Amino acid sequence: MAPATLLGSTGASASSDPSGLVDRFGRRAVDLRVSLTERCNLRCTYCMPAAGLPFAPDDQLMTAAEIERLVRIGTSRFGVRKVRFTGGEPMLRHDLVDVIARCAALPDAPELSLTTNAIGLSHRAAALYAAGLRRVNVSLDTVDPSVFAEVTRRPFLDKVIAGLSAAHDAGLAIKVNAVLLRGVNDALAPDLMRWCLERGYELRFIEQMPLDPDHAWDRTSMVTAAETRAMLSESFELVPDDAPRDGAPAERFRVLARTADGGVGPELGTIGIIASITESFCADCTRTRLTADGHVRSCLFSDEETSVLGPMRDGASDDEVAELWRRAMWAKPRDHGDDTDDLVHPTRGMSAIGG
Ligand code: SAM
Ligand code: SF4
Numbered sequence: 001m002a003p004a005t006l007l008g009s010t011g012a013s014a015s016s017d018p019s020g021l022v023d024r025f026g027r028r029a030v031d032l033r034v035s036l037t038e039r040c041n042l043r044c045t046y047c048m049p050a051a052g053l054p055f056a057p058d059d060q061l062m063t064a065a066e067i068e069r070l071v072r073i074g075t076s077r078f079g080v081r082k083v084r085f086t087g088g089e090p091m092l093r094h095d096l097v098d099v100i101a102r103c104a105a106l107p108d109a110p111e112l113s114l115t116t117n118a119i120g121l122s123h124r125a126a127a128l129y130a131a132g133l134r135r136v137n138v139s140l141d142t143v144d145p146s147v148f149a150e151v152t153r154r155p156f157l158d159k160v161i162a163g164l165s166a167a168h169d170a171g172l173a174i175k176v177n178a179v180l181l182r183g184v185n186d187a188l189a190p191d192l193m194r195w196c197l198e199r200g201y202e203l204r205f206i207e208q209m210p211l212d213p214d215h216a217w218d219r220t221s222m223v224t225a226a227e228t229r230a231m232l233s234e235s236f237e238l239v240p241d242d243a244p245r246d247g248a249p250a251e252r253f254r255v256l257a258r259t260a261d262g263g264v265g266p267e268l269g270t271i272g273i274i275a276s277i278t279e280s281f282c283a284d285c286t287r288t289r290l291t292a293d294g295h296v297r298s299c300l301f302s303d304e305e306t307s308v309l310g311p312m313r314d315g316a317s318d319d320e321v322a323e324l325w326r327r328a329m330w331a332k333p334r335d336h337g338d339d340t341d342d343l344v345h346p347t348r349g350m351s352a353i354g355g
Pocket of ligand 2: 048
């Protein structure tokens, strides 16, 4: 395909900064999320319908070589420093170790991490570490087996726990992501926190976002960051961490035990609370995303997508792909609306975008 067709004829001034993925509001994207698949072996109620979704066929997904090429364009031209693989469930990609190894072997290799439900991680953690993976974020909303089965619609808690221990043994840095659902797992949040602190896993609570494909999200049922802080403070002392957030979405807290007489005991570790809805951090966003079918998505909440995989398969050069990517990011929205009436509800659900 000719460059003119690829890039269109609309104003080239839109992406005027050739040095990076800059948008109209002066933000620069240096953190890349790459979705590897839309498929998943769980059906978390806030993410996927019980019956699953119509998944893109495998031949429409980026191959390991195409992912490597896009990551190379990101690191070499845009200064991308961190790449996080996600999905869907990225562990379902049989070539996951190859994907990691290719990206780790790039000049100026970025820091590589994986967001996963950890099912199957017990068998692959060591190989992933050897390939160059250094961090995992494991989704775990409760350590109560029956509540886990209710949230995920699958009875696999023991597999997740085995995956976490294998990741720890392999030397991977671990964070645990939890979404609290009112009346389901919210009252168990202090138990989950204690469990993670005892094992040295940094737990982060994430506000539920309107990214469920059923569009059942409801502002009133969402457990807010403020409610989470208040609930945890009944059992622990939370001390805000003053270190600069540097674009990171989580507000971090040092956790101290409470003594029997209500005083403050020893420090137990650190947690994070991600207030994506009620205390939006859009102004500091450093993220750019690639969907599993090779579209640039500038924001989780924007339905605007730009295919880079199609043009790549039609013979686009690195320069042409980079220009498409820049233009897509230039159009990144300022924010996703506030948490009341104008909050954007995107069409694709979280599993199809890549969380
Ligand atoms: N399957 C992997 C996992 O669960 O970690 C990776 C993909 S998942 C979409 C990535 C993250 O998105 C998970 O931590 C999950 O809890 C979170 N997530 C999914 N749907 C969400 C929603 N509606 N609101 C907030 N977080 C959500
Ligand atoms: Fe699957 Fe992750 Fe979505 Fe749960 S949150 S259904 S594990 S993609």
